[in-house]
Amino acid sequence: MNELTTAARAKPDATKAGPASYMPGFGNDFETEALPGALPQGQNSPQKCNYGLYAEQLSGTAFTAPRGQNERTWCYRIRPSVKHTGRFEKIDVPYWKSAPNVDPDVISLGQYRWDPVPMTDVDLTWITGMRTMTTAGDVNTQVGMAAHVYLVTRSMQDEYFFSADSELLVVPQAGRLRFATELGVIDLEPKEIAILPRGLVYRVEVLEGPARGFVCENYGQKFDLPGRGPIGANCMANPRDFKTPVAAFEDHEAESTVVVKWCGAFHATKIGHSPLDVVAWHGNYAPCKYDLRTYSPVGAILFDHPDPSIFTVLTAPSGQPGTANIDFVLFRERWMVAEHSFRPPWYHKNIMSELMGNIYGVYDAKPQGFVPGGMSLHNMMLPHGPDRDAFEGASNADLKAEKLDETMSFMFETRFPQHLTTFAASEAPLQDNYIDCWDSLEKKFDGTPGEK
Ligand SMILES: O=C(O)Cc1cc(O)ccc1O
Numbered sequence: 001m002n003e004l005t006t007a008a009r010a011k012p013d014a015t016k017a018g019p020a021s022y023m024p025g026f027g028n029d030f031e032t033e034a035l036p037g038a039l040p041q042g043q044n045s046p047q048k049c050n051y052g053l054y055a056e057q058l059s060g061t062a063f064t065a066p067r068g069q070n071e072r073t074w075c076y077r078i079r080p081s082v083k084h085t086g087r088f089e090k091i092d093v094p095y096w097k098s099a100p101n102v103d104p105d106v107i108s109l110g111q112y113r114w115d116p117v118p119m120t121d122v123d124l125t126w127i128t129g130m131r132t133m134t135t136a137g138d139v140n141t142q143v144g145m146a147a148h149v150y151l152v153t154r155s156m157q158d159e160y161f162f163s164a165d166s167e168l169l170v171v172p173q174a175g176r177l178r179f180a181t182e183l184g185v186i187d188l189e190p191k192e193i194a195i196l197p198r199g200l201v202y203r204v205e206v207l208e209g210p211a212r213g214f215v216c217e218n219y220g221q222k223f224d225l226p227g228r229g230p231i232g233a234n235c236m237a238n239p240r241d242f243k244t245p246v247a248a249f250e251d252h253e254a255e256s257t258v259v260v261k262w263c264g265a266f267h268a269t270k271i272g273h274s275p276l277d278v279v280a281w282h283g284n285y286a287p288c289k290y291d292l293r294t295y296s297p298v299g300a301i302l303f304d305h306p307d308p309s310i311f312t313v314l315t316a317p318s319g320q321p322g323t324a325n326i327d328f329v330l331f332r333e334r335w336m337v338a339e340h341s342f343r344p345p346w347y348h349k350n351i352m353s354e355l356m357g358n359i360y361g362v363y364d365a366k367p368q369g370f371v372p373g374g375m376s377l378h379n380m381m382l383p384h385g386p387d388r389d390a391f392e393g394a395s396n397a398d399l400k401a402e403k404l405d406e407t408m409s410f411m412f413e414t415r416f417p418q419h420l421t422t423f424a425a426s427e428a429p430l431q432d433n434y435i436d437c438w439d440s441l442e443k444k445f446d447g448t449p450g451e452k
Pocket residue numbers: 306307308344345346348350354365378384385411
């Protein structure tokens with residue numbers, strides 16, 4: 001394993017034990033240096049940088065994007081990135097698919113649920129272990145998303161990756177991973193998430209394996225914090241709980257491979273050193289992680305069940321105000337107090353497509369069958385809601401204040417229909433009988449009012 005050098009690494013980490021150190025804030029203009037004086041002050045592009053470093057800008061938005069959306073980072077690195085790619089050769093990464101990806105033999109119209117993709121001893125890296133479940137939109141026009149499951153059993157060695165197609169939202173469910181990135185180190189475990197920006201080069205190491213989790217690959221505009229509207233300035237996800245790593249670099253010479261995802265295809269290029277050579281950087285285009293346990297849910301405190309948008313952690317806009325390319329929504333522990341109300345999710349049909357995953361515990365609308373590591377898909381305009389047990393239980397419950405405990409599920413909700421991959425339809429553990437969970441819902445109507 002290559003050890004990243006960082007001066008700031010010596011500082012105690014306020015959030016957790018371990019070697020990675022972070023700076024708080026979401027979308028801040030950060031500055032950080034792993035060697036004293038490596039970061040130029042007062043200008044971006046000095047005639048000569050200290051330590052013989054090269055200055056380079058990484059633009060995450062168009063140069064002319066409006067202030068407030070404009071994101072870029074200045075890197076001071078041992079070699080410019082042009083030395084970190086050579087000629088490209090196409091490689092096959094058969095399980096990582098991009099939209100549009102429509103298997104004519106697969107029917108995506110339906111309510112689907114999967115058991116967890118089984119853990120394995122097979123040698124799988126972040127790249128080879130990615131299994132696409134659904135795709136939506138079009139990677140070439142930078143709209144839509146893909147939902148993946150990853151199984152990672154082996155660290156990448158002298159191998160690096162970046163996606164020019166997308167930003168990745170990583171939601172671990174088992175195991176611990178280290179993302180050694182150009183801009184610093186992120187250690188990630190279940191109940192945390194990470195955002196890896198488009199174009200960022202990194203290596204993924206297994207700290208505790210096997211590791212399994214979910215990835216939302218966002219082809220479109222970056223994830224942002226949602227507006228809180230009348231909720232005000234606090235609660236939901238608070239900016240200070242997002243953590244961006246301090247600068248960390250490698251000065252490591254070895255035969256290495258950089259794999260690039262570009263327009264849905266994978267390409268490899270050979271170089272003779274580690275590309276993780278940014279000694280100092282400043283800017284607002286950077287990876288971060290977030291502890292989902294710091295999410296402060298706001299909900300119904302008297303009656304009824306609000307729309308799940310109330311639990312939005314992050315939203316990736318689509319250009320149409322209020323209609324997201326992707327919302328990342330969290331269903332976590334919370335108190336249920338609503339009076340004279342059916343408390344779980346109601347029955348509904350949604351113009352948005354809902355892909356859900358279970359991180360741990362039991363989800364209130366599906367007491368059985370939706371298990372940690374499992375996923376479900378309720379595609380555009382496909383009706384769904386509580387299974388029979390959940391319906392009967394909640395319709396007849398004594399409505400005292402009740403804590404929904406030991407539960408954490410999430411939703412990737414997109415305005416676009418999601419298409420199942422061949423893997424999702426035929427190799428992944430699809431539950432054939434999922435829709436039977438509504439079978440025994442009986443007709444109660446008999447023309448007379450009153451309790452049924
Ligand atoms: O379908 C689901 O379980 C997700 C969901 C939860 C909720 O509380 C309201 C609507 C909704 O789609």
